Amino acid sequence: FIKALKSYQDHNWPKLREDLLNLYDADLATTTYRQKDLLRFVKESRGKSLRNLTQWKRYCRRFIRIAGYLKQKSKINEDEYDTYFWAGIPKAFRNNIEARLLTKDPSRDMSKPFGYDDIDKVATAYLQRDKFPTMIIDSDSEDDDTTLSDLSEDTSDSEESDSDSDDERDRRRKKKEKKKTALKKTLKKKRPAKVVDDDDEEDEKPIRRGKNPAQADKQKHEEVEGLIRQLNKMSIDDTEYGATYYKALKIDSDIAKVVRPPQI
Known part of the structure; x- marks a missing residue:
């Protein structure tokens, strides 16, 4: 295509440039800025x-x-x-x-x-x-494994720190504090509340243990003996005799075999 242009054949390079710009609409192709x-x-x-x-x-x-x-x-x-x-x-x-x-x-x-x-x-x-x-290694460094790249990273960090103004440091520090506070609140909300089961509450209450069976039998036996002695000392016509008799009978039904029943 270019060789077919008259300006190319005539070796008229300024004209060739003008033709190319005109044919390819250079003004449209060029990005314009405002x-x-x-x-x-x-x-x-x-x-x-x-x-x-x-x-x-x-x-x-x-x-x-x-x-x-x-x-x-x-x-x-x-x-x-x-x-x-x-x-x-x-x-x-x-x-x-x-x-x-x-x-x-x-x-x-x-x-x-x-x-x-x-x-x-x-x-x-x-x-x-x-x-x-970045071109030297500190001979006094306690870390013998320090490499040149490590020093370069340290220097880069130092440059970044120097490049920051006090205002930017304060702004970043406050931003980090806000993030930490927000994270704590989020974790607190997500933390499951302690569920107290009724069974747990009952488990936490002190257990009231019953009396030892042997001790209960002993106490029952002593009480029956006491009532028998009391009935033997009482007259069958005594008004309290009936009540005492039935009290003893309620504890031990064998009372009827050894003690006279009250008269009805």
Whole structure:
């Protein structure tokens, strides 16, 4: 197809480029961005974290894709370009970059935004992968099994900690405390209530044990003997004789064999 174009046959390369762009509708194929797209990207980016060089480079590429297009189309100027770039950096990391930039130029005019190149240079140096702590092993370490990768992880953790502002630390700490509290409440709700069975209640009550059978028989025998002696001392005509007799008879029916019954 390209070889069939007259501009190609005439070796007119500028014309060939123009023909190709026209035929393939380059304006339609090119993604267009608006300023609100850049604003949305900045708001999303500032809410994320930038903890390593890979994340930083990804942020730069995405920013240039949108903001570079708008600047090329004169939708934003150079100062706006730099301001948007600065605003899209998370606050904690932005504070670290600002401190290093001001160290280089303490008296700079703060009414002007930091330039893209200056910001990128400081951020890249701060996030560089081959920092010296990752290249050595502490000879005084008590753990002989410490490896270089372990030190790298420790250094990375330290960088992440340094990148966080006090506000972010407090916010994360409060968030963790809320999660712990919510978890405790959930576990408390899920914990089954202690069911008290009627049988359990009866088991918990002190058991009233009956008297020893041998002891009961002995007591019964003594009571019967006492009633017999009492009846023998009483007159059969005594008014209490009948009541005592039947009391003894109720305890032991053999009373009728040894004691005279009352007269009716």
